[in-house]
Amino acid sequence: MSDDIILLAHGSGGGLSQELIRRAFVSHFDNQILSRLEDASVFAAEGSRLAFTTDSYVVKPLFFPGGDIGRLSVCGTVNDLSMMGATPLYLSAGFILEEGLRLDDLERIVMSMSKAAAEAGVKIICGDTKVVEKKAADGIFINTAGIGFVRDDLHISIVNSRPSDVVLVSGTIGDHGITIMSQREGLQFQSDMTSDAAPLNHLVRDMLGATNQIHTMRDPTRGGLATTLNEIAVSSGVGVEVEEDQIPVLEGVAWACEMLGLDPLYLANEGKLVATVAEADSDRVLAAMRGNVLGARATVIGRITEDHPGRVVIKNSFGAKRILSVLAGDQFPRIC
Amino acid sequence: MSDDIILLAHGSGGGLSQELIRRAFVSHFDNQILSRLEDASVFAAEGSRLAFTTDSYVVKPLFFPGGDIGRLSVCGTVNDLSMMGATPLYLSAGFILEEGLRLDDLERIVMSMSKAAAEAGVKIICGDTKVVEKKAADGIFINTAGIGFVRDDLHISIVNSRPSDVVLVSGTIGDHGITIMSQREGLQFQSDMTSDAAPLNHLVRDMLGATNQIHTMRDPTRGGLATTLNEIAVSSGVGVEVEEDQIPVLEGVAWACEMLGLDPLYLANEGKLVATVAEADSDRVLAAMRGNVLGARATVIGRITEDHPGRVVIKNSFGAKRILSVLAGDQFPRIC
Numbered sequence: 001m002s003d004d005i006i007l008l009a010h011g012s013g014g015g016l017s018q019e020l021i022r023r024a025f026v027s028h029f030d031n032q033i034l035s036r037l038e039d040a041s042v043f044a045a046e047g048s049r050l051a052f053t054t055d056s057y058v059v060k061p062l063f064f065p066g067g068d069i070g071r072l073s074v075c076g077t078v079n080d081l082s083m084m085g086a087t088p089l090y091l092s093a094g095f096i097l098e099e100g101l102r103l104d105d106l107e108r109i110v111m112s113m114s115k116a117a118a119e120a121g122v123k124i125i126c127g128d129t130k131v132v133e134k135k136a137a138d139g140i141f142i143n144t145a146g147i148g149f150v151r152d153d154l155h156i157s158i159v160n161s162r163p164s165d166v167v168l169v170s171g172t173i174g175d176h177g178i179t180i181m182s183q184r185e186g187l188q189f190q191s192d193m194t195s196d197a198a199p200l201n202h203l204v205r206d207m208l209g210a211t212n213q214i215h216t217m218r219d220p221t222r223g224g225l226a227t228t229l230n231e232i233a234v235s236s237g238v239g240v241e242v243e244e245d246q247i248p249v250l251e252g253v254a255w256a257c258e259m260l261g262l263d264p265l266y267l268a269n270e271g272k273l274v275a276t277v278a279e280a281d282s283d284r285v286l287a288a289m290r291g292n293v294l295g296a297r298a299t300v301i302g303r304i305t306e307d308h309p310g311r312v313v314i315k316n317s318f319g320a321k322r323i324l325s326v327l328a329g330d331q332f333p334r335i336c
Numbered sequence: 337m338s339d340d341i342i343l344l345a346h347g348s349g350g351g352l353s354q355e356l357i358r359r360a361f362v363s364h365f366d367n368q369i370l371s372r373l374e375d376a377s378v379f380a381a382e383g384s385r386l387a388f389t390t391d392s393y394v395v396k397p398l399f400f401p402g403g404d405i406g407r408l409s410v411c412g413t414v415n416d417l418s419m420m421g422a423t424p425l426y427l428s429a430g431f432i433l434e435e436g437l438r439l440d441d442l443e444r445i446v447m448s449m450s451k452a453a454a455e456a457g458v459k460i461i462c463g464d465t466k467v468v469e470k471k472a473a474d475g476i477f478i479n480t481a482g483i484g485f486v487r488d489d490l491h492i493s494i495v496n497s498r499p500s501d502v503v504l505v506s507g508t509i510g511d512h513g514i515t516i517m518s519q520r521e522g523l524q525f526q527s528d529m530t531s532d533a534a535p536l537n538h539l540v541r542d543m544l545g546a547t548n549q550i551h552t553m554r555d556p557t558r559g560g561l562a563t564t565l566n567e568i569a570v571s572s573g574v575g576v577e578v579e580e581d582q583i584p585v586l587e588g589v590a591w592a593c594e595m596l597g598l599d600p601l602y603l604a605n606e607g608k609l610v611a612t613v614a615e616a617d618s619d620r621v622l623a624a625m626r627g628n629v630l631g632a633r634a635t636v637i638g639r640i641t642e643d644h645p646g647r648v649v650i651k652n653s654f655g656a657k658r659i660l661s662v663l664a665g666d667q668f669p670r671i672c
Contacts, residue, residue, distance in 0.1 A: 006437040011467025024442050025463055028450045029429070033461040041461040043426065046485065048382040054428035054481055055464045058472075090379065092390035093365070094479045096432070101342040106360050114364045125369040125377040127361055128391045128479075131347025132670060136394075138472040143430045143464075145390055145481030149382065334468060 011334075013222025013268075014327030037235075038158055039083040039218055042150055049152060051086035053077060054145040060334040062105065062139055064183050066176075066194030067270070069142055070112035072336055075270055076221065077146040078120045078199040083217045083273065085156045085208060086148030088120060088201050093127040094143040099134045109140065120199035122146070153212045160215040161236035165304040166282035168275045170203060170289055171196070171297040172248045173225050177267025178256050180335050185260065193252055198271030203294045210288035211281035219273050221336055223327045224266040228274050229312045230326045232304075240312040242302030242324070266327050268335045276304055347670075349558025349604075350663030373571075374494055375419040375554055378486055385488060387422035389413060390481040396670040398441065398475055400519050402512075402530030403606075405478055406448035408672055411606055412557065413482040414456045414535040419553045419609065421492045421544060422484030424456060424537050429463040430479040435470045445476065456535035458482070489548045496551040497572035501640040502618035504611045506539060506625055507532070507633040508584045509561050513603025514592050516671050521596065529588055534607030539630045546624040547617035555609050557672055559663045560602040564610050565648045566662045568640075576648040578638030578660070601650075602663050604671045612640055 009016040026035055033041045040053035057073040067075075074091065081088040093113065097106065117124055124144075175196040182193060200219065207214060216236065220228040225247070233240045249257075249264045257264050271294060277285045282300065289295030312324040345352040362371055369377045376389035393409040403411075410427065417424040429449065433442065453460055460480075511532040518529060536555065543550060552572065556564040561583070569576045585593075585600045593600050607630060613621045618636065625631030648660040 004439055006433045006435055006439065006442065006467055008435050008467050008469065011433070011465060017465065020465065021463075024439070024446055025429075025465070028443070028446045029453070029460045029463070030450075031459045031461065033459065034463070041426075043461065045386075045425070045483075046382075046384040048384065050381075050483070052426055052428060052483060053462050054430045054479070056430040056432050056466045056479060058432060058466045058468050089381070090377075090388055092388060092481045093361075094390045094392040094430075094481070096392050096394060096477055097342045097347070099342055099344050103340055103342065103360070106342065107364070110360055110364045114366075117365070123367050123369065124365045125367065125379065126389050126481075127357075127365070127370065129347060129353065129356065129361070130392045130394045130670075131342055131344050132394050132474060133344065135471055136474040136670075137477075138468060141432055141473075141477065143390070143392060143479035143481075145428045145430075145462075145479075147381075147386070147388060147483065334466075334472075 008333045012327060012332060013227055039080040040086060042084055049150040051081050051084045051148040051150050053080040054143060055080060056141060056143040057336060058141050058334050059180065059336050061183055064195055065179055067197035068109055068112050069140060070109035071116045071197050072270060073142040073144045074113050074116035075197045075199050076336060077144040078122060078201050079219045081146050081148035082201040082204040083219055084150060085154040086150045088122045088146055088148040090147045091122055091124045092145045093124050095129045096137050096141040097129065097131045098137040098139050099131060101139055116199060120201055156214055156217050158216055158218065158231060158235040161232050161238050161276040161304050162215060163238055163304050163306040164279050165215055165276040166279055166300055167240065167242060167302040167304065168277060168286060168298060169301050170273045170295045172250045173269060173272065174249055174253045174264030174267035176270040177332060177335055178253050181260060182256060193256065196269060196271035198294055200271065200273055200294060203289065203292045206288045206292045207285050210284040213278040213281045214275050216276045217273055220269050222268050224268060226265040226324050227326050232276065233312050234310050237309050239305035239308040240302060241305050242314050244314050244316045246299060246301045248297050248299060270336065344669045348663055348668060349563055375416040376422060378420055385486040387417050387420045387484040387486050389416040390479065391416060392477060392479040393672060394477050394670050395516065395672050397519055400531055401515055403533040404445055404448050405476060406445035407452045407533050408606060409478040409480045410449050410452035411533045411535050412672060413480040414458060414537050415555045417482050417484040418537040418540040419555055420486060421490040422486045424458045424482055424484040426483045427458055427460045428481045429460050431465045432473050432477040433465065433467045434473040434475050435467055437475055452535060456537055492550055492553050494552055494567060494571040497568050497574050497612040497640050498551060499574055499640050499642040500615050501551055501612040502615055502636055503576065503578060503638040503640065504613060504622060504634060505637050506609045506631045508586045509605060510585055510589045510600030510603035512606040513668060513671055514589050517596060518592060529592060532605055532607035534630055536607065536609055536630060539625065539628045542624045542628045543621050546620040549614040549617045550611050552612045553609055556605050558604050560604060562601040562660050563662050568612065569648050570646050573645050575641035575644040576638060577641050578650050580650050580652045582635060582637045584633050584635060606672065
């Protein structure tokens with residue numbers, strides 16, 4: 001019975017994850033900032049606005065095309081800060097190591113973190129290392145927390161999307177998730193699939209150079225684009241309408257998804273963002289995104305609507321509409 | 337060969353831990369703030385001084401007399417901030433859960449975190465949950481990171497102890513370590529041994545109310561008092577001289593240590609601190625400590641000396657002196 005013990009699905013990023021977060025965490029850590037469930041928590045401190053976020057990384061395998069657990073652990077936290085419009089500054093790094101881990105693997109991971117931090121222009125300024133016995137962990141788990149500063153004129157939030165806003169996505173969807181799943185299944189595809197893991201803070205800087213009227217930003221990690229769009233619909237109390245044909249998916253990713261029976265809309269991304277933007281500013285934001293290498297394939301995928309608040313509707317090329325729901329099951333454990 | 341793989345001893349807090357930190361982390365994350373290896377990293381941001389720290393908790397068993405992994409995870413991070421003189425404000429919480437963990441155990445742990453946070457007066461404002469398969473973790477691992485503010489007039493650092501400083505300890509030594517070891521060995525002692533896990537920020541506030549001339553503060557967790565004193569000696573380039581008779585150890589703890597062949601000076605503490613204070617202010621600081629329930633048994637245990645820089649010398653009741661070295665082996669895995 002799912003009420004009694006933790007299931008893999010509790011970590012999937014879908015419905016059960018949200019239930020667990022509300023039941024076990026939000027209710028007991030009762031405070032306004034946490035309850036907002038943003039990608040990063042923003043608070044005022046001595047006259048400045050700061051953002052604070054944390055993520056643990058348990059991805060399996062540790063190394064994969066386009067990245068490794070180290071790169072992921074830096075990009076993921078940089079991106080969570082960036083989604084609140086924060087400029088990421090400092091990261092912490094906590095390591096849980098399994099006895100027997102190869103030191104050269106650890107060093108390779110740490111060097112990858114260092115490189116990703118340099119790309120993002122952040123510094124890793126504090127850390128911790130614990131070691132547990134064989135079989136008490138799986139190689140290495142990494143936690144990073146991050147601190148950033150937020151401009152006073154920004155009010156980006158999961159609750160701020162408004163009818164008539166334009167929904168933008170920064171590039172192709174599903175690359176990270178399908179890469180990890182293929183590696184794990186031991187599948188070799190002809191196309192070169194690689195994780196999109198990348199720090200998005202410079203892309204966000206360019207977007208915020210074009211306008212401060214970005215209403216919501218979120219990186220569609222666990223649960224994928226479909227889950228993120230549902231979070232926007234529910235939290236902002238609006239409808240979301242997207243066109244399936246407009247959502248960019250690499251041909252190889254689409255093909256691999258078909259082979260594995262997966263839907264790219266539910267696959268994790270680690271270097272993409274979704275933004276809702278006031279209609280008047282959306283062209284400028286889109287142009288700014290396309291001017292950055294990480295947003296070269298940015299595109300409009302839909303609209304925020306007054307209709308069907310709390311729901312995401314997807315329209316296919318024949319004009320048929322269906323409801324796009326959140327991920328329910330435990331399809332993808334340890335994807336990040 | 338210890339060069340090739342991670343050993344349990346790499347997590348002990350002793351010599352091998354320090355070697356790993358310098359080789360794998362400090363060298364690659366090369367930056368001035370991290371290299372200082374303080375309990376928390378202090379940096380200037382928009383005119384304020386902030387402290388930032390992180391710790392992962394893997395203690396086994398999850399529940400023990402006087403606390404649990406949840407209480408530990410809040411107290412440990414609050415204390416690391418406090419050791420830099422920071423006022424702890426906000427914490428993050430990252431959970432790695434093993435499939436099959438009982439939900440009521442999780443809730444008990446989370447409620448304990450919530451209670452400890454209320455005691456300390458801090459808020460847990462962001463979090464993350466990952467789930468891994470059975471046997472890929474051991475029940476639950478928790479990471480907390482913390483942010484605090486540091487007064488401009490404080491300059492507390494592991495490098496700032498000076499000859500003639502007085503060495504203070506806030507209470508009895510070894511309580512946490514012996515409690516965990518006894519539980520793990522399944523030993524029942526007649527005396528009621530309990531972990532000392534407690535948030536030290538209010539004690540530190542009282543101390544800083546007495547003087548700002550506290551030179552070094554550190555909580556002797558992994559590696560115990562002996563390791564902390566050695567860190568002070570090496571980092572400040574001074575000698576440390578302590579009197580064995582002056583170091584408070586509960587009778588039950590001393591007796592259990594004898595039974596188990598352990599030295600309380602190397603056992604972890606989770607609610608104690610060591611401070612070095614300018615001689616002229618030490619009486620006032622001691623009085624302030626004794627005025628707080630968590631410092632009721634505070635006492636002077638020794639002096640900082642010009643002699644034998646980098647070394648800790650301990651004098652027994654007969655006046656005989658010996659060198660107190662750092663913990664070398666892997667005596668105590670998963671103590672916090």
